[in-house]
Amino acid sequence: MIKRLPDKTVERLSQYRRALLNYYSGGKHHIFSHEIASLLHITAVQVRRDIMLIGYTGTLRQGYDVKELIDIIGKIIDTREGQKVAVIGIGNLGRAIMGYFSGKRTKLTIVAAFDSNPEKVNRIYTGVQCYHSDQMIEIIKREGISIAVISVPGEMAAQVAEELVMAGIRGILNFSPKALNVPPHVYLQEYDMITSLEKIAYFVKKP
Numbered sequence: 378m379i380k381r382l383p384d385k386t387v388e389r390l391s392q393y394r395r396a397l398l399n400y401y402s403g404g405k406h407h408i409f410s411h412e413i414a415s416l417l418h419i420t421a422v423q424v425r426r427d428i429m430l431i432g433y434t435g436t437l438r439q440g441y442d443v444k445e446l447i448d449i450i451g452k453i454i455d456t457r458e459g460q461k462v463a464v465i466g467i468g469n470l471g472r473a474i475m476g477y478f479s480g481k482r483t484k485l486t487i488v489a490a491f492d493s494n495p496e497k498v499n500r501i502y503t504g505v506q507c508y509h510s511d512q513m514i515e516i517i518k519r520e521g522i523s524i525a526v527i528s529v530p531g532e533m534a535a536q537v538a539e540e541l542v543m544a545g546i547r548g549i550l551n552f553s554p555k556a557l558n559v560p561p562h563v564y565l566q567e568y569d570m571i572t573s574l575e576k577i578a579y580f581v582k583k584p
C-alpha cells in the first residue's frame with residue numbers, strides 16, 4: 378500500500394493517464410519518461426520521480442509498459458466501483474460542468490443535481506435529475522454520494538458546504554469565489570478562474 382501521495386503528484390498522475398490513453402490508442406505499447414515529459418511539457422526527472430513514488434519501474438531498453446502504467450494509475454486514483462458525484466447550483470456554470478462531464482471515461486459519475494430554484498427542480502440536465510436543495514442531505518446519504526461540486530453564488534456557498542458535510546460528503550470542488558472551511562476529513566479543492574487569469578496577467582505584464 379502506497380502512503381498518501383502529494384497533491385501535485387496526484388494531479389500529474391491524472392494527466393499522465395489521459396496522455397497515456399491517447400498514446401495507447403495510437404497503437405504504442407511502450408514509452409520512455411522523456412516522451413511522457415514532452416507530452417506534458419514537464420521534465421523527465423519529474424516523471425520518473427512520480428512513477429517511482431507509485432512503486433512502478435520501467436526497463437532501460439523499452440521504458441514503461443503503457444497499459445500497465447495506465448492500470449496502476451487507475452488503481453491509485455479510482456475505486457473499483459467508482460464514486461458518485463453531485464453538482465449543487467445548476468446555473469450557467471453547473472450546466473456547463475454537467476455537459477463537459479457527460480460521457481467521459483471515468484470512474485466518477487454525476488448522479489444528482491440540486492438547485493433551490495423551483496423552475497429547475499424535477500428537470501433533467503444531461504441525463505441527470507435535478508432535485509430541490511431541501512432534499513440534498515437525504516439524497517446524498519441515500520445514494521452514497523461522496524463528492525460534491527459547488528457552483529452556487531458565493532454568498533450561498535458556506536451554507537451549502539455545511540449541509541454537504543452533514544450529509545457525509547468526503548470531497549468538495551468549490552467553484553464559488555467564497556473560500557470555504559471544512560473539517561479535516563473532507564478534501565477541499567477551490568478553483569477560481571480569476572486567480573488563474575490574474576496569475577497569467579502578472580506574467581504577461583511588461584516590466
Ligand SMILES: NC(=O)c1ccc[n+]([C@@H]2O[C@H](COP(=O)([O-])OP(=O)(O)OC[C@H]3O[C@@H](n4cnc5c(N)ncnc54)[C@H](O)[C@@H]3O)[C@@H](O)[C@H]2O)c1
Pocket residue numbers: 465466467468469470471491492493494497510528529530531533537551552553554568569570571
Ligand atoms: N471558478 C470559476 O472559474 C468560476 C467561473 C464562473 C462562475 N463561477 C462561480 O460559480 C458560481 C455559479 O456561477 P453561475 O454563472 O453558474 O451562476 P448562476 O446564477 O447562473 O447559477 C447559480 C445557481 O445556483 C442556484 N442556487 C442558489 N442558491 C442555491 C442553494 N442554496 N442551493 C442550491 N442551488 C442554489 C441558483 O438557483 C442558480 O441556478 C458563482 O459563485 C460564480 O461566481 C466560478
